[in-house]
Amino acid sequence: MSLLNILTLPDSRLxxxxxxxxxINDEIKQLAADMLETMYAAPGIGLAATxxxxxxxxxxxxxxxxxxQPLVMLNPEVIxxxxxxxxxxxxxxxxxxYAKVKRAxxxxxxxxxxxGQQQELSATGLLAxxxxxxxxxxxxxxxxxxxxxxxxxxxxxxLAKVAxxx
Ligand code: NI
Numbered sequence: 001m002s003l004l005n006i007l008t009l010p011d012s013r014l015x016x017x018x019x020x021x022x023x024i025n026d027e028i029k030q031l032a033a034d035m036l037e038t039m040y041a042a043p044g045i046g047l048a049a050t051x052x053x054x055x056x057x058x059x060x061x062x063x064x065x066x067x068x069q070p071l072v073m074l075n076p077e078v079i080x081x082x083x084x085x086x087x088x089x090x091x092x093x094x095x096x097x098y099a100k101v102k103r104a105x106x107x108x109x110x111x112x113x114x115x116g117q118q119q120e121l122s123a124t125g126l127l128a129x130x131x132x133x134x135x136x137x138x139x140x141x142x143x144x145x146x147x148x149x150x151x152x153x154x155x156x157x158x159l160a161k162v163a164x165x166x
Contacts, residue, residue, distance in 0.1 A: 004038045004052040008093050009159060015140040016055045018048075021074045024116050028058065032072045032114055035060045040067055044092045046130045048137030051093050059134035063127050071121075073111035076135055079120075080108035087129045089143045096162040097155050101146045103132045 007014055021028060031054060039047040039060055049058040061071040083105030090098045107128045110120050123131055133143055144152050 001037045002034055003041055004034050006038065006042070006047075006051050006092050007053055008095060009142065009144070009156070011093075013053055014050060014093055014137070014142060016050060017140045018050055018055045018057045018138040020057050021112070024074065024112070024114060028056075028074070029114050032058060032060060036062070036070050036072070039092075042092050043067075045126075046134045047092065048134045050137045050140070057138050059131075059138065061127070061130050061134060063130055072114050073109070073119075073131075073134075074114070076109050076111040076131065076138075078104075078107045078132065078135060079110045080106075082106045085125070085129065087126070089129065089133060091133070091143055093137075094142060094144060094155075094159060097144070097159050099143065099147055099151065099155055101129075101133075101143050103129055103146075107131055109135075 035047050035052060045063045046059065046061040049056050057075045059073050059076055062069055081104035084102060085105040086100050086102050088098050089101050105128060106124045108120060108122050109131050113119050144155050
């Protein structure tokens with residue numbers, strides 16, 4: 001296993017749209033394992049392949065307190081959604097910046113697991129937020145893109161300052 005480098009804004013590679021996974025091989029399984037290790041070490045609750053400069057539809061998530069409920073989703077897609085929530089989000093690719101983002105409160109996500117089995121998961125609250133946030137990454141979208149122009153500008157200014165201070 002190995003820790004992967006996480007791309008951060010304003011790296012334009014974060015805007016890359018990820019390709020669907022057509023074959024699950026050892027390389028994909030190794031990438032998923034490395035992404036989980038990288039996410040736990042960061043620490044974070046979700047990581048998309050886009051963030052480690054691999055442009056395939058793969059995300060890993062663990063929102064549990066004990067960090068013992070890893071989820072690996074290949075080709076994830078929200079197939080149902082309902083309600084609205086306004087949750088404060090952060091992102092390993094946007095270090096030090098947090099902002100409230102309006103998203104669906106409940107989602108049903110369809111995906112393949114690492115054995116190639118089709119799965120469906122119903123999620124609410126933080127898990128629903130995380131799923132939507134990670135699927136956005138696969139489309140080249142970061143959470144700041146959901147903010148108003150003014151709020152996004154302020155956040156990017158702060159990000160630049162955080163980077164200088166670090
Ligand atoms: Ni993120």
